[in-house]
Every structure is written in C-alpha cells, then in structure tokens.
Amino acid sequence: MIQGFKDFITRGNVVDLAVGIVIGTAFAAVITAVVDGLLTPIIAMIFGERDLTQVMTFEINSAVFSIGLILDALFKFITIALAIYFFVVVPMNKMAERRKKGDEVVEEDGPTEVELLMEIRDSLKK
Template identity: 65%
Template sequence: MVKGFKDFIARGNVVDLAVAVVIGAAFAMVISAIVDGLITPLIAAIFGEPDLTSVATFEVNGAVFSLGLVLDALFNFLAVAAAIYFLVVVPLNKLAERRKRGEAAPDEPVSPTEIQLLTEIRDALEVRKQP
C-alpha cells in the first residue's frame, strides 16, 4: 500500500498539479494587486466612490441591494480571465501551432535535416578531392 502511494505521488501529473496550484496562487496574488492597486481606484474615481462595492447601493424595506458588489465580482472575474487568456493561453496556443507546423520555437536552435547534412558532407568531400 505504501509503494502504491509512493508511485501515485511520484507520478508526473500529481507533481504538475501541485506546481499548478502554487503558481496559480501566486498568479492570483499578482492579479489581485493589479486590480486592487490600479484598476479599482481608476473605476472608483470615475464613479466617485472609494470602491465598486459601494456603487449603486440602495435599500428597499430594510433590505440592502448592491449592484456594485456584483460589478466588483464580475470585474475581478473578467480581469483574471483576461490575464490568464492573454498571458498563458495565447502564448501556449502559438507554441502549439508552431510545433504542429514543425517550426522551432524562437529560443530553440534550428537543426539541419539529414539531407542538408549529407549534402554538406558531400560538398566538403568534393572540395578535398580537387587538386
């Protein structure tokens, strides 16, 4: 039973999942800082309120309704989704497209094909034969 647990933990997908959770938590903190430090004050300045949660708040028979609270949650969701899409999904899709087409990634060195290497060897041998 211990060996099975050890194999389960050592499997790549469990380690990848753990790394993804840690990176996701760190990424969420970065997005929260951007939203809280830059975007929310900008929107709050437009609406004249300290944050979005107090925008369009009204009371009916003692019940408090807050459209700003819904807007704040929606905006946070859209900010995180946009950041993940543009910073993670788009670059990975472009990399996958290049790999499908057989192109090397920008940082991968392009290696010659077998035919190119054999042609270079042949040409080098012909140059040596000539007096």
C-alpha cells in the first residue's frame, strides 16, 4: 500500500500537475495585479467611476445591485484566460510541434509498393 502511494506521488503526471498549479497561481497573481492596477482603472475612468465595481451600481429597497462587480469579475477572467493562452498555451504547443518534428521517423526514399510488385512480376516472368 505504501509502495503504491510512493509510485503515485513520484509519477511524472502528479509532479507536473503540482508544478503547473503553483506556476499558474503565481502567474494569475501577476496578471490580476496588472488588471487591478492598470487596466481596470482605465476602464473605470471611461465610465467616470473610481473603479469598475462601482459602474452601474443601484439600490432598490435597500438592496444594492452592482453590474460593475459582475463586469469586473468577467474582465479579470477573460484577461487571465487570454494571458495564459498567449503566454503559456501557444508557446507550449509550438514547443510540442518542434519536438514532434524532431521525433518523426524519416523514411528513406525507396521503391513504392507498386514498384516492388512490378519487380516481383518481372522476376516471375523471367
């Protein structure tokens, strides 16, 4: 049972997943800081508010509704997703393609199947 657990923990997939989560969390923190410190204030400035969460905020019967809060969450999600796609996924896919090209077996140019069959036919005729 303990050996099975050791095998599970030392398997490459688990270690890769753990590293990916840690790096992803750190990367998300950087992107969130850029969004909160730079992009969100620019968008809020366009709407004339202090921050994006205050955009389209209204109150009905002491209940506060904030469309800006939803917009802020969506903006952060889309920005983080775009950053991860362009800075992580696209480069990783390009690296995988390069590795795949390097691993491809190069076939030597030899006679085709039809040519081999023709040679056999000609040999049998002789």
